[in-house]
Amino acid sequence: MPIQYYIYLSLVLFSIGIIGVLTRRNAIIVFMCIELMLNSVNLLLVAFSKMHLAFATANDKLATTVGTDGQLFVFFIMVVAAAEVSVGLAIIVMLYRNTHSVDINFLNRLKN
Amino acid sequence: MNTTEILFFFLSALAIFSAIMVLISKNPIHSVLWLVAVFFAISGHYILLNAQFLAIVNMIVYAGAIMVLFLFVVMLMNLNAETEPQKNLWMKLAGVISGGCLLMVLVSLVRQATDLNAKKAMTTTGDIGLIKNLGKLLFSEYVVPFEITSVLFLSAMIGAIVIGKKE
Structure with missing residues:
Protein backbone atom coordinates (compact mmCIF):
# COMPACT_ATOMS: atom_id res chain seq x y z
CA MET A 1 0.00 0.00 0.00
CA PRO A 2 1.60 3.36 -0.99
CA ILE A 3 2.60 5.41 2.05
CA GLN A 4 0.85 8.49 0.68
CA TYR A 5 -2.58 6.91 1.29
CA TYR A 6 -1.81 6.53 4.97
CA ILE A 7 -0.47 10.10 5.15
CA TYR A 8 -3.61 11.48 3.51
CA LEU A 9 -5.89 9.50 5.83
CA SER A 10 -3.99 10.72 8.89
CA LEU A 11 -4.06 14.31 7.65
CA VAL A 12 -7.82 14.19 7.11
CA LEU A 13 -8.43 12.73 10.57
CA PHE A 14 -6.09 15.29 12.16
CA SER A 15 -7.83 18.18 10.37
CA ILE A 16 -11.23 16.90 11.46
CA GLY A 17 -9.88 16.93 15.02
CA ILE A 18 -8.65 20.52 14.61
CA ILE A 19 -12.00 21.63 13.17
CA GLY A 20 -13.75 19.99 16.11
CA VAL A 21 -11.58 21.81 18.63
CA LEU A 22 -12.26 25.12 16.86
CA THR A 23 -16.00 24.77 16.28
CA ARG A 24 -17.47 22.95 19.28
CA ARG A 25 -18.07 24.55 22.68
CA ASN A 26 -18.77 21.42 24.72
CA ALA A 27 -15.58 20.74 26.71
CA ILE A 28 -16.01 16.96 26.48
CA ILE A 29 -16.30 17.03 22.68
CA VAL A 30 -13.20 19.24 22.47
CA PHE A 31 -11.38 16.67 24.59
CA MET A 32 -12.58 13.84 22.34
CA CYS A 33 -11.30 15.68 19.28
CA ILE A 34 -7.86 15.86 20.93
CA GLU A 35 -8.03 12.07 21.32
CA LEU A 36 -8.87 11.81 17.61
CA MET A 37 -5.77 13.85 16.72
CA LEU A 38 -3.58 11.63 18.92
CA ASN A 39 -4.97 8.56 17.18
CA SER A 40 -4.30 9.90 13.69
CA VAL A 41 -0.67 10.45 14.70
CA ASN A 42 -0.52 6.90 16.08
CA LEU A 43 -1.73 5.51 12.77
CA LEU A 44 0.91 7.51 10.90
CA LEU A 45 3.68 6.25 13.23
CA VAL A 46 2.69 2.61 12.63
CA ALA A 47 2.52 3.16 8.85
CA PHE A 48 5.96 4.78 8.84
CA SER A 49 7.43 1.96 10.92
CA LYS A 50 6.20 -0.57 8.37
CA MET A 51 7.53 1.62 5.53
CA HIS A 52 10.92 1.69 7.24
CA LEU A 53 10.84 -2.10 7.59
CA ALA A 54 9.95 -2.58 3.92
CA PHE A 55 12.84 -0.32 2.90
CA ALA A 56 15.31 -2.09 5.20
CA THR A 57 14.37 -5.65 4.20
CA ALA A 58 14.67 -4.72 0.52
CA ASN A 59 18.37 -3.91 1.07
CA ASP A 60 19.23 -6.44 3.76
CA LYS A 61 17.34 -9.67 4.24
CA LEU A 62 18.45 -10.03 7.88
CA ALA A 63 17.08 -6.67 9.07
CA THR A 64 13.82 -8.02 10.42
CA THR A 65 13.48 -5.85 13.54
CA VAL A 66 13.97 -2.43 11.96
CA GLY A 67 11.15 -0.05 12.84
CA THR A 68 10.07 -1.62 16.12
CA ASP A 69 10.82 1.71 17.82
CA GLY A 70 7.97 3.40 15.98
CA GLN A 71 5.42 0.95 17.36
CA LEU A 72 6.82 1.36 20.89
CA PHE A 73 6.37 5.10 20.57
CA VAL A 74 2.68 4.45 19.81
CA PHE A 75 2.55 2.40 23.00
CA PHE A 76 3.98 5.30 25.01
CA ILE A 77 1.58 7.78 23.36
CA MET A 78 -1.33 5.57 24.48
CA VAL A 79 0.05 5.56 28.04
CA VAL A 80 0.33 9.35 28.11
CA ALA A 81 -3.16 9.69 26.61
CA ALA A 82 -4.66 7.49 29.33
CA ALA A 83 -3.03 9.60 32.07
CA GLU A 84 -4.13 12.79 30.32
CA VAL A 85 -7.74 11.63 30.06
CA SER A 86 -7.99 10.86 33.77
CA VAL A 87 -6.71 14.30 34.80
CA GLY A 88 -8.65 16.14 32.08
CA LEU A 89 -11.95 14.52 32.93
CA ALA A 90 -11.37 15.35 36.60
CA ILE A 91 -10.92 19.00 35.60
CA ILE A 92 -14.11 18.91 33.50
CA VAL A 93 -16.09 17.36 36.37
CA MET A 94 -14.82 20.10 38.70
CA LEU A 95 -15.75 22.77 36.13
CA TYR A 96 -19.24 21.27 35.90
CA ARG A 97 -19.59 21.18 39.67
CA ASN A 98 -18.73 24.89 39.93
CA THR A 99 -20.64 26.30 36.94
CA HIS A 100 -23.27 23.59 36.13
CA SER A 101 -22.20 23.73 32.50
CA VAL A 102 -19.44 22.27 30.32
CA ASP A 103 -19.31 25.33 28.06
CA ILE A 104 -15.64 26.20 27.50
CA ASN A 105 -16.50 29.92 27.42
CA PHE A 106 -16.91 29.72 31.19
CA LEU A 107 -13.18 29.10 31.37
CA ASN A 108 -12.55 32.78 30.62
CA ARG A 109 -13.15 33.35 34.32
CA LEU A 110 -9.62 32.09 34.81
CA LYS A 111 -8.47 35.49 33.55
CA ASN A 112 -9.32 37.28 36.81
CA MET B 1 -8.17 -4.30 -6.72
CA ASN B 2 -7.16 -6.96 -4.24
CA THR B 3 -8.56 -7.67 -0.80
CA THR B 4 -6.05 -5.49 1.05
CA GLU B 5 -6.95 -2.42 -0.99
CA ILE B 6 -10.67 -3.01 -0.61
CA LEU B 7 -10.26 -3.36 3.17
CA PHE B 8 -8.05 -0.26 3.29
CA PHE B 9 -10.56 1.94 1.48
CA PHE B 10 -13.50 0.55 3.43
CA LEU B 11 -11.78 1.18 6.78
CA SER B 12 -10.64 4.65 5.70
CA ALA B 13 -14.15 5.61 4.59
CA LEU B 14 -15.56 4.27 7.87
CA ALA B 15 -12.98 6.22 9.92
CA ILE B 16 -13.55 9.52 8.10
CA PHE B 17 -17.35 9.21 8.10
CA SER B 18 -17.40 8.39 11.82
CA ALA B 19 -15.01 11.24 12.59
CA ILE B 20 -17.31 13.67 10.76
CA MET B 21 -20.30 12.26 12.63
CA VAL B 22 -18.44 12.93 15.93
CA LEU B 23 -18.42 16.60 14.99
CA ILE B 24 -21.94 17.03 13.70
CA SER B 25 -24.00 14.98 16.16
CA LYS B 26 -25.78 17.20 18.63
CA ASN B 27 -26.08 14.61 21.38
CA PRO B 28 -22.76 14.08 23.23
CA ILE B 29 -23.54 10.38 23.81
CA HIS B 30 -23.81 9.85 20.05
CA SER B 31 -20.46 11.62 19.62
CA VAL B 32 -18.81 9.23 22.07
CA LEU B 33 -20.27 6.21 20.27
CA TRP B 34 -19.12 7.48 16.86
CA LEU B 35 -15.64 8.01 18.31
CA VAL B 36 -15.64 4.35 19.38
CA ALA B 37 -16.38 3.51 15.73
CA VAL B 38 -13.36 5.59 14.66
CA PHE B 39 -11.15 3.71 17.09
CA PHE B 40 -12.39 0.37 15.80
CA ALA B 41 -11.63 1.44 12.22
CA ILE B 42 -8.12 2.48 13.27
CA SER B 43 -7.68 -0.88 15.01
CA GLY B 44 -8.64 -2.51 11.70
CA HIS B 45 -5.89 -0.50 10.03
CA TYR B 46 -3.41 -1.78 12.61
CA ILE B 47 -4.43 -5.36 11.87
CA LEU B 48 -4.01 -4.63 8.18
CA LEU B 49 -0.48 -3.37 8.89
CA ASN B 50 0.16 -6.56 10.91
CA ALA B 51 0.62 -4.57 14.16
CA GLN B 52 -1.46 -7.04 16.12
CA PHE B 53 -0.40 -6.04 19.63
CA LEU B 54 -1.23 -2.38 19.00
CA ALA B 55 -4.57 -3.33 17.46
CA ILE B 56 -5.61 -5.22 20.59
CA VAL B 57 -4.25 -2.55 22.94
CA ASN B 58 -6.02 0.16 20.94
CA MET B 59 -9.29 -1.75 21.23
CA ILE B 60 -8.95 -2.47 24.96
CA VAL B 61 -7.43 0.78 26.19
CA TYR B 62 -8.99 3.35 23.86
CA ALA B 63 -12.31 1.90 22.74
CA GLY B 64 -12.75 0.10 26.05
CA ALA B 65 -11.37 2.02 29.00
CA ILE B 66 -11.05 5.62 27.83
CA MET B 67 -14.32 5.79 25.94
CA VAL B 68 -16.22 4.18 28.82
CA LEU B 69 -14.72 6.87 31.05
CA PHE B 70 -16.01 9.55 28.63
CA LEU B 71 -19.43 7.91 28.47
CA PHE B 72 -19.52 7.71 32.26
CA VAL B 73 -18.80 11.43 32.62
CA VAL B 74 -21.34 12.40 29.94
CA MET B 75 -24.04 10.35 31.63
CA LEU B 76 -23.04 11.62 35.09
CA MET B 77 -23.58 15.20 33.95
CA ASN B 78 -26.84 14.29 32.20
CA LEU B 79 -25.85 16.11 29.01
CA ASN B 80 -28.16 15.90 26.01
CA ALA B 81 -28.97 17.75 22.83
CA GLU B 82 -31.02 20.46 24.59
CA THR B 83 -28.25 21.56 26.95
CA GLU B 84 -25.62 21.53 24.21
CA PRO B 85 -23.93 24.96 24.01
CA GLN B 86 -23.83 26.31 20.45
CA LYS B 87 -21.34 28.65 18.84
CA ASN B 88 -22.70 31.14 16.34
CA LEU B 89 -22.56 30.34 12.66
CA TRP B 90 -19.70 32.67 11.78
CA MET B 91 -17.40 31.15 14.38
CA LYS B 92 -18.18 27.67 13.05
CA LEU B 93 -17.51 28.80 9.48
CA ALA B 94 -14.20 30.37 10.51
CA GLY B 95 -13.18 27.15 12.26
CA VAL B 96 -14.03 24.99 9.25
CA ILE B 97 -12.20 27.34 6.87
CA SER B 98 -9.05 27.46 8.99
CA GLY B 99 -9.02 23.69 9.44
CA GLY B 100 -9.54 23.25 5.69
CA CYS B 101 -6.64 25.62 4.98
CA LEU B 102 -4.38 23.54 7.23
CA LEU B 103 -5.45 20.36 5.43
CA MET B 104 -4.83 21.98 2.03
CA VAL B 105 -1.33 23.14 2.99
CA LEU B 106 -0.34 19.75 4.41
CA VAL B 107 -1.74 17.82 1.42
CA SER B 108 0.10 20.04 -1.04
CA LEU B 109 3.28 19.50 1.00
CA VAL B 110 2.91 15.71 0.76
CA ARG B 111 2.14 15.90 -2.97
CA GLN B 112 5.38 17.82 -3.61
CA ALA B 113 7.55 15.41 -1.60
CA THR B 114 9.28 13.36 -4.30
CA ASP B 115 11.05 11.30 -1.61
CA LEU B 116 7.80 9.56 -0.81
CA ASN B 117 7.12 8.32 -4.33
CA ALA B 118 7.30 4.55 -4.69
CA LYS B 119 7.64 4.09 -0.91
CA LYS B 120 5.30 1.41 0.30
CA ALA B 121 4.11 0.44 3.75
CA MET B 122 4.37 -3.31 4.25
CA THR B 123 0.86 -4.68 4.75
CA THR B 124 -0.03 -8.18 6.03
CA THR B 125 3.65 -9.21 6.16
CA GLY B 126 6.58 -8.31 8.44
CA ASP B 127 6.37 -9.35 12.07
CA ILE B 128 7.75 -6.35 13.98
CA GLY B 129 4.28 -5.74 15.38
Missing part, protein backbone atom coordinates in the same frame (compact mmCIF):
# COMPACT_ATOMS: atom_id res chain seq x y z
CA LEU B 130 4.18 -9.05 17.19
CA ILE B 131 4.45 -8.96 20.97
CA LYS B 132 7.69 -10.96 20.95
CA ASN B 133 9.70 -8.28 19.17
CA LEU B 134 8.01 -5.39 20.96
CA GLY B 135 8.56 -6.96 24.38
CA LYS B 136 12.23 -7.64 23.72
CA LEU B 137 12.85 -4.02 22.81
CA LEU B 138 10.63 -2.63 25.57
CA PHE B 139 12.41 -4.47 28.36
CA SER B 140 15.95 -3.96 27.06
CA GLU B 141 16.44 -0.62 25.36
CA TYR B 142 13.33 1.22 26.56
CA VAL B 143 13.23 -0.03 30.15
CA VAL B 144 13.93 3.41 31.67
CA PRO B 145 11.01 5.15 29.91
CA PHE B 146 8.86 2.18 30.87
CA GLU B 147 9.68 2.69 34.54
CA ILE B 148 9.18 6.45 34.29
CA THR B 149 5.70 5.67 32.92
CA SER B 150 4.76 4.20 36.28
CA VAL B 151 5.72 7.48 37.98
CA LEU B 152 3.58 9.34 35.42
CA PHE B 153 0.59 7.12 36.19
CA LEU B 154 1.05 7.57 39.92
CA SER B 155 1.17 11.35 39.58
CA ALA B 156 -1.86 11.33 37.25
CA MET B 157 -3.79 9.24 39.77
CA ILE B 158 -2.91 11.54 42.66
CA GLY B 159 -3.68 14.58 40.51
CA ALA B 160 -7.11 13.26 39.51
CA ILE B 161 -7.98 12.51 43.15
CA VAL B 162 -6.80 15.93 44.38
CA ILE B 163 -8.69 17.79 41.64
CA GLY B 164 -11.82 15.69 41.95
CA LYS B 165 -12.28 15.71 45.71
CA LYS B 166 -14.72 18.09 47.33
CA GLU B 167 -13.34 21.05 49.25
Whole structure:
Protein backbone atom coordinates (compact mmCIF):
# COMPACT_ATOMS: atom_id res chain seq x y z
CA MET A 1 0.00 0.00 0.00
CA PRO A 2 1.60 3.36 -0.99
CA ILE A 3 2.60 5.41 2.05
CA GLN A 4 0.85 8.49 0.68
CA TYR A 5 -2.58 6.91 1.29
CA TYR A 6 -1.81 6.53 4.97
CA ILE A 7 -0.47 10.10 5.15
CA TYR A 8 -3.61 11.48 3.51
CA LEU A 9 -5.89 9.50 5.83
CA SER A 10 -3.99 10.72 8.89
CA LEU A 11 -4.06 14.31 7.65
CA VAL A 12 -7.82 14.19 7.11
CA LEU A 13 -8.43 12.73 10.57
CA PHE A 14 -6.09 15.29 12.16
CA SER A 15 -7.83 18.18 10.37
CA ILE A 16 -11.23 16.90 11.46
CA GLY A 17 -9.88 16.93 15.02
CA ILE A 18 -8.65 20.52 14.61
CA ILE A 19 -12.00 21.63 13.17
CA GLY A 20 -13.75 19.99 16.11
CA VAL A 21 -11.58 21.81 18.63
CA LEU A 22 -12.26 25.12 16.86
CA THR A 23 -16.00 24.77 16.28
CA ARG A 24 -17.47 22.95 19.28
CA ARG A 25 -18.07 24.55 22.68
CA ASN A 26 -18.77 21.42 24.72
CA ALA A 27 -15.58 20.74 26.71
CA ILE A 28 -16.01 16.96 26.48
CA ILE A 29 -16.30 17.03 22.68
CA VAL A 30 -13.20 19.24 22.47
CA PHE A 31 -11.38 16.67 24.59
CA MET A 32 -12.58 13.84 22.34
CA CYS A 33 -11.30 15.68 19.28
CA ILE A 34 -7.86 15.86 20.93
CA GLU A 35 -8.03 12.07 21.32
CA LEU A 36 -8.87 11.81 17.61
CA MET A 37 -5.77 13.85 16.72
CA LEU A 38 -3.58 11.63 18.92
CA ASN A 39 -4.97 8.56 17.18
CA SER A 40 -4.30 9.90 13.69
CA VAL A 41 -0.67 10.45 14.70
CA ASN A 42 -0.52 6.90 16.08
CA LEU A 43 -1.73 5.51 12.77
CA LEU A 44 0.91 7.51 10.90
CA LEU A 45 3.68 6.25 13.23
CA VAL A 46 2.69 2.61 12.63
CA ALA A 47 2.52 3.16 8.85
CA PHE A 48 5.96 4.78 8.84
CA SER A 49 7.43 1.96 10.92
CA LYS A 50 6.20 -0.57 8.37
CA MET A 51 7.53 1.62 5.53
CA HIS A 52 10.92 1.69 7.24
CA LEU A 53 10.84 -2.10 7.59
CA ALA A 54 9.95 -2.58 3.92
CA PHE A 55 12.84 -0.32 2.90
CA ALA A 56 15.31 -2.09 5.20
CA THR A 57 14.37 -5.65 4.20
CA ALA A 58 14.67 -4.72 0.52
CA ASN A 59 18.37 -3.91 1.07
CA ASP A 60 19.23 -6.44 3.76
CA LYS A 61 17.34 -9.67 4.24
CA LEU A 62 18.45 -10.03 7.88
CA ALA A 63 17.08 -6.67 9.07
CA THR A 64 13.82 -8.02 10.42
CA THR A 65 13.48 -5.85 13.54
CA VAL A 66 13.97 -2.43 11.96
CA GLY A 67 11.15 -0.05 12.84
CA THR A 68 10.07 -1.62 16.12
CA ASP A 69 10.82 1.71 17.82
CA GLY A 70 7.97 3.40 15.98
CA GLN A 71 5.42 0.95 17.36
CA LEU A 72 6.82 1.36 20.89
CA PHE A 73 6.37 5.10 20.57
CA VAL A 74 2.68 4.45 19.81
CA PHE A 75 2.55 2.40 23.00
CA PHE A 76 3.98 5.30 25.01
CA ILE A 77 1.58 7.78 23.36
CA MET A 78 -1.33 5.57 24.48
CA VAL A 79 0.05 5.56 28.04
CA VAL A 80 0.33 9.35 28.11
CA ALA A 81 -3.16 9.69 26.61
CA ALA A 82 -4.66 7.49 29.33
CA ALA A 83 -3.03 9.60 32.07
CA GLU A 84 -4.13 12.79 30.32
CA VAL A 85 -7.74 11.63 30.06
CA SER A 86 -7.99 10.86 33.77
CA VAL A 87 -6.71 14.30 34.80
CA GLY A 88 -8.65 16.14 32.08
CA LEU A 89 -11.95 14.52 32.93
CA ALA A 90 -11.37 15.35 36.60
CA ILE A 91 -10.92 19.00 35.60
CA ILE A 92 -14.11 18.91 33.50
CA VAL A 93 -16.09 17.36 36.37
CA MET A 94 -14.82 20.10 38.70
CA LEU A 95 -15.75 22.77 36.13
CA TYR A 96 -19.24 21.27 35.90
CA ARG A 97 -19.59 21.18 39.67
CA ASN A 98 -18.73 24.89 39.93
CA THR A 99 -20.64 26.30 36.94
CA HIS A 100 -23.27 23.59 36.13
CA SER A 101 -22.20 23.73 32.50
CA VAL A 102 -19.44 22.27 30.32
CA ASP A 103 -19.31 25.33 28.06
CA ILE A 104 -15.64 26.20 27.50
CA ASN A 105 -16.50 29.92 27.42
CA PHE A 106 -16.91 29.72 31.19
CA LEU A 107 -13.18 29.10 31.37
CA ASN A 108 -12.55 32.78 30.62
CA ARG A 109 -13.15 33.35 34.32
CA LEU A 110 -9.62 32.09 34.81
CA LYS A 111 -8.47 35.49 33.55
CA ASN A 112 -9.32 37.28 36.81
CA MET B 1 -8.17 -4.30 -6.72
CA ASN B 2 -7.16 -6.96 -4.24
CA THR B 3 -8.56 -7.67 -0.80
CA THR B 4 -6.05 -5.49 1.05
CA GLU B 5 -6.95 -2.42 -0.99
CA ILE B 6 -10.67 -3.01 -0.61
CA LEU B 7 -10.26 -3.36 3.17
CA PHE B 8 -8.05 -0.26 3.29
CA PHE B 9 -10.56 1.94 1.48
CA PHE B 10 -13.50 0.55 3.43
CA LEU B 11 -11.78 1.18 6.78
CA SER B 12 -10.64 4.65 5.70
CA ALA B 13 -14.15 5.61 4.59
CA LEU B 14 -15.56 4.27 7.87
CA ALA B 15 -12.98 6.22 9.92
CA ILE B 16 -13.55 9.52 8.10
CA PHE B 17 -17.35 9.21 8.10
CA SER B 18 -17.40 8.39 11.82
CA ALA B 19 -15.01 11.24 12.59
CA ILE B 20 -17.31 13.67 10.76
CA MET B 21 -20.30 12.26 12.63
CA VAL B 22 -18.44 12.93 15.93
CA LEU B 23 -18.42 16.60 14.99
CA ILE B 24 -21.94 17.03 13.70
CA SER B 25 -24.00 14.98 16.16
CA LYS B 26 -25.78 17.20 18.63
CA ASN B 27 -26.08 14.61 21.38
CA PRO B 28 -22.76 14.08 23.23
CA ILE B 29 -23.54 10.38 23.81
CA HIS B 30 -23.81 9.85 20.05
CA SER B 31 -20.46 11.62 19.62
CA VAL B 32 -18.81 9.23 22.07
CA LEU B 33 -20.27 6.21 20.27
CA TRP B 34 -19.12 7.48 16.86
CA LEU B 35 -15.64 8.01 18.31
CA VAL B 36 -15.64 4.35 19.38
CA ALA B 37 -16.38 3.51 15.73
CA VAL B 38 -13.36 5.59 14.66
CA PHE B 39 -11.15 3.71 17.09
CA PHE B 40 -12.39 0.37 15.80
CA ALA B 41 -11.63 1.44 12.22
CA ILE B 42 -8.12 2.48 13.27
CA SER B 43 -7.68 -0.88 15.01
CA GLY B 44 -8.64 -2.51 11.70
CA HIS B 45 -5.89 -0.50 10.03
CA TYR B 46 -3.41 -1.78 12.61
CA ILE B 47 -4.43 -5.36 11.87
CA LEU B 48 -4.01 -4.63 8.18
CA LEU B 49 -0.48 -3.37 8.89
CA ASN B 50 0.16 -6.56 10.91
CA ALA B 51 0.62 -4.57 14.16
CA GLN B 52 -1.46 -7.04 16.12
CA PHE B 53 -0.40 -6.04 19.63
CA LEU B 54 -1.23 -2.38 19.00
CA ALA B 55 -4.57 -3.33 17.46
CA ILE B 56 -5.61 -5.22 20.59
CA VAL B 57 -4.25 -2.55 22.94
CA ASN B 58 -6.02 0.16 20.94
CA MET B 59 -9.29 -1.75 21.23
CA ILE B 60 -8.95 -2.47 24.96
CA VAL B 61 -7.43 0.78 26.19
CA TYR B 62 -8.99 3.35 23.86
CA ALA B 63 -12.31 1.90 22.74
CA GLY B 64 -12.75 0.10 26.05
CA ALA B 65 -11.37 2.02 29.00
CA ILE B 66 -11.05 5.62 27.83
CA MET B 67 -14.32 5.79 25.94
CA VAL B 68 -16.22 4.18 28.82
CA LEU B 69 -14.72 6.87 31.05
CA PHE B 70 -16.01 9.55 28.63
CA LEU B 71 -19.43 7.91 28.47
CA PHE B 72 -19.52 7.71 32.26
CA VAL B 73 -18.80 11.43 32.62
CA VAL B 74 -21.34 12.40 29.94
CA MET B 75 -24.04 10.35 31.63
CA LEU B 76 -23.04 11.62 35.09
CA MET B 77 -23.58 15.20 33.95
CA ASN B 78 -26.84 14.29 32.20
CA LEU B 79 -25.85 16.11 29.01
CA ASN B 80 -28.16 15.90 26.01
CA ALA B 81 -28.97 17.75 22.83
CA GLU B 82 -31.02 20.46 24.59
CA THR B 83 -28.25 21.56 26.95
CA GLU B 84 -25.62 21.53 24.21
CA PRO B 85 -23.93 24.96 24.01
CA GLN B 86 -23.83 26.31 20.45
CA LYS B 87 -21.34 28.65 18.84
CA ASN B 88 -22.70 31.14 16.34
CA LEU B 89 -22.56 30.34 12.66
CA TRP B 90 -19.70 32.67 11.78
CA MET B 91 -17.40 31.15 14.38
CA LYS B 92 -18.18 27.67 13.05
CA LEU B 93 -17.51 28.80 9.48
CA ALA B 94 -14.20 30.37 10.51
CA GLY B 95 -13.18 27.15 12.26
CA VAL B 96 -14.03 24.99 9.25
CA ILE B 97 -12.20 27.34 6.87
CA SER B 98 -9.05 27.46 8.99
CA GLY B 99 -9.02 23.69 9.44
CA GLY B 100 -9.54 23.25 5.69
CA CYS B 101 -6.64 25.62 4.98
CA LEU B 102 -4.38 23.54 7.23
CA LEU B 103 -5.45 20.36 5.43
CA MET B 104 -4.83 21.98 2.03
CA VAL B 105 -1.33 23.14 2.99
CA LEU B 106 -0.34 19.75 4.41
CA VAL B 107 -1.74 17.82 1.42
CA SER B 108 0.10 20.04 -1.04
CA LEU B 109 3.28 19.50 1.00
CA VAL B 110 2.91 15.71 0.76
CA ARG B 111 2.14 15.90 -2.97
CA GLN B 112 5.38 17.82 -3.61
CA ALA B 113 7.55 15.41 -1.60
CA THR B 114 9.28 13.36 -4.30
CA ASP B 115 11.05 11.30 -1.61
CA LEU B 116 7.80 9.56 -0.81
CA ASN B 117 7.12 8.32 -4.33
CA ALA B 118 7.30 4.55 -4.69
CA LYS B 119 7.64 4.09 -0.91
CA LYS B 120 5.30 1.41 0.30
CA ALA B 121 4.11 0.44 3.75
CA MET B 122 4.37 -3.31 4.25
CA THR B 123 0.86 -4.68 4.75
CA THR B 124 -0.03 -8.18 6.03
CA THR B 125 3.65 -9.21 6.16
CA GLY B 126 6.58 -8.31 8.44
CA ASP B 127 6.37 -9.35 12.07
CA ILE B 128 7.75 -6.35 13.98
CA GLY B 129 4.28 -5.74 15.38
CA LEU B 130 4.18 -9.05 17.19
CA ILE B 131 4.45 -8.96 20.97
CA LYS B 132 7.69 -10.96 20.95
CA ASN B 133 9.70 -8.28 19.17
CA LEU B 134 8.01 -5.39 20.96
CA GLY B 135 8.56 -6.96 24.38
CA LYS B 136 12.23 -7.64 23.72
CA LEU B 137 12.85 -4.02 22.81
CA LEU B 138 10.63 -2.63 25.57
CA PHE B 139 12.41 -4.47 28.36
CA SER B 140 15.95 -3.96 27.06
CA GLU B 141 16.44 -0.62 25.36
CA TYR B 142 13.33 1.22 26.56
CA VAL B 143 13.23 -0.03 30.15
CA VAL B 144 13.93 3.41 31.67
CA PRO B 145 11.01 5.15 29.91
CA PHE B 146 8.86 2.18 30.87
CA GLU B 147 9.68 2.69 34.54
CA ILE B 148 9.18 6.45 34.29
CA THR B 149 5.70 5.67 32.92
CA SER B 150 4.76 4.20 36.28
CA VAL B 151 5.72 7.48 37.98
CA LEU B 152 3.58 9.34 35.42
CA PHE B 153 0.59 7.12 36.19
CA LEU B 154 1.05 7.57 39.92
CA SER B 155 1.17 11.35 39.58
CA ALA B 156 -1.86 11.33 37.25
CA MET B 157 -3.79 9.24 39.77
CA ILE B 158 -2.91 11.54 42.66
CA GLY B 159 -3.68 14.58 40.51
CA ALA B 160 -7.11 13.26 39.51
CA ILE B 161 -7.98 12.51 43.15
CA VAL B 162 -6.80 15.93 44.38
CA ILE B 163 -8.69 17.79 41.64
CA GLY B 164 -11.82 15.69 41.95
CA LYS B 165 -12.28 15.71 45.71
CA LYS B 166 -14.72 18.09 47.33
CA GLU B 167 -13.34 21.05 49.25
